[in-house]
Amino acid sequence: xxxPEIEPYHKFYLYRRIVQAKLFIDRHYAQPIxxxxxxxxxxxxxxxxxxxxxxxxxxxxxxxxxxxxLDQAKRLLADGEPVTQVCFSVGFDSSTSFAALxxxxxxxAPSVYQAKQLQRKALFNHNPLHAVPNCFAETYxxxxxxxx
Amino acid sequence: MITKVxxxxxxxxxxxxxYDFYINKLGFKVHTDVPMGADxxxxxxxxxxxxxxxxxxxxxxxxxxFNAETSKTMIELIKKxxxxxxxxxxxxxxxxxxxxxxxxxxxxxxxxxxxxxxxALFSDDSGNWFSLSQLDxxx
Numbered sequence: 568x569x570x571p572e573i574e575p576y577h578k579f580y581l582y583r584r585i586v587q588a589k590l591f592i593d594r595h596y597a598q599p600i601x602x603x604x605x606x607x608x609x610x611x612x613x614x615x616x617x618x619x620x621x622x623x624x625x626x627x628x629x630x631x632x633x634x635x636x637l638d639q640a641k642r643l644l645a646d647g648e649p650v651t652q653v654c655f656s657v658g659f660d661s662s663t664s665f666a667a668l669x670x671x672x673x674x675x676a677p678s679v680y681q682a683k684q685l686q687r688k689a690l691f692n693h694n695p696l697h698a699v700p701n702c703f704a705e706t707y708x709x710x711x712x713x714x715x
Numbered sequence: 716m717i718t719k720v721x722x723x724x725x726x727x728x729x730x731x732x733x734y735d736f737y738i739n740k741l742g743f744k745v746h747t748d749v750p751m752g753a754d755x756x757x758x759x760x761x762x763x764x765x766x767x768x769x770x771x772x773x774x775x776x777x778x779x780x781f782n783a784e785t786s787k788t789m790i791e792l793i794k795k796x797x798x799x800x801x802x803x804x805x806x807x808x809x810x811x812x813x814x815x816x817x818x819x820x821x822x823x824x825x826x827x828x829x830x831x832x833x834x835a836l837f838s839d840d841s842g843n844w845f846s847l848s849q850l851d852x853x854x
Contacts, residue, residue: 578809586814623810638744691749698749699757700722703771708779709751 584609585623588616592628596635597658602628632658637672640665645684650677722759724771725800726793728841730758733772736840740818743770762803770801793842796823800843808833808849815847 588609592600605628606616620628636657643653654665654677669677691698696709704710727733737743743760746769751757759769775793777786792798805811808826812835816822823844824836832851838844 579813582810582813585810586817589814590817623807625806691747695749695751695757698747699751703722703724703757706780707751707755707773709755712752 581619582623584611585619588620588628589624589631592632592635596632596639597656599658599660600632605632633668634672637669640669640677641673641680641684644677644681645688647681647685650681653677720768722769722771723801724773725839725843726775726789726798726841727772727839727843728775728790728793730756730772730774732840733774734758734760737770737772740815740820796838796842796844798843800839800845802846802848804848804850806849808835808847811847811849 588605588611591605591608602613602617606613609616611619617627617629620626620631624631626634636659639657640653640659643656644650648656650666651662654662659665659668666677669680673680675683696704699709701710725733734745734748737760738745742763744763744766746759746761746766747757748759749757758772760772761768761770775781775786775789777783781789812822812826815837820837822835822837824834826833826835826849829848831848833849835847836844837847
């Protein structure tokens with residue numbers, strides 16, 4: 568077999584393994600997974616994997632895992648879950664490091680973020696039209712309906 | 716002068732199905748999901764790294780926006796794949812293409828070399844099609 572015939576299959580296999588690792592993070596972020604396990608899942612050495620993942624997604628696997636956990640934390644906080652419970656249920660093992668990472672990522676403490684989201688939700692519950700730009704509300708006929 | 720786009724609208728056939736496609740398959744995030752009365756819902760999503768752009772997923776149905784005839788025509792046109800809705804970009808098209816295929820996204824065109832980089836085309840669950848590009852300048 569000549570090289571040009573081998574190359575596409577090799578690359579295809581490589582892409583599949585990187586995707587497999589990313590999906591592993593998406594599925595298991597709430598568990599205590601680390602870089603070794605993620606790299607093992609895709610049959611890569613740790614350093615080779617980190618390089619390929621960053622090339623594919625523009626961020627390291629560790630950064631991506633943290634981002635997935637923080638995104639899930641935001642969702643749970645917006646639903647009103649207690650901050651400490653959120654921290655552990657998205658895979659962090661220390662509430663101090665969770666609070667610090669959250670603040671770095673979202674620009675505010677988890678409790679402040681939660682208060683803002685609950686306030687936003689209460690506003691929309693009180694008057695759903697606050698969620699919609701006026702032009703859309705008028706076009707879709709919501710402005711003159713009894714949506715309040 | 717105009718500075719930014721904050722909202723754009725994609726007409727979909729079914730909001731629940733569109734929610735599943737954009738959130739669980741494409742990996743977008745929910746920005747706002749608020750019921751508007753008994754049978755309507757204001758649903759906006761954002762691309763993962765662009766939280767300031769709200770994409771409204773609005774269902775085509777008879778109402779104050781579309782009369783019965785227009786609604787029927789719109790639904791037919793969307794199903795036929797008439798509308799190209801947006802161009803999305805990604806860091807690595809081949810990897811993203813493989814990931815979306817694993818998640819069940821249907822591509823109309825596989826990654827292909829273009830003068831500006833690589834491009835693939837896929838359709839959403841309604842029939843709207845999108846360009847997914849990897850621009851040379853981003854690499």
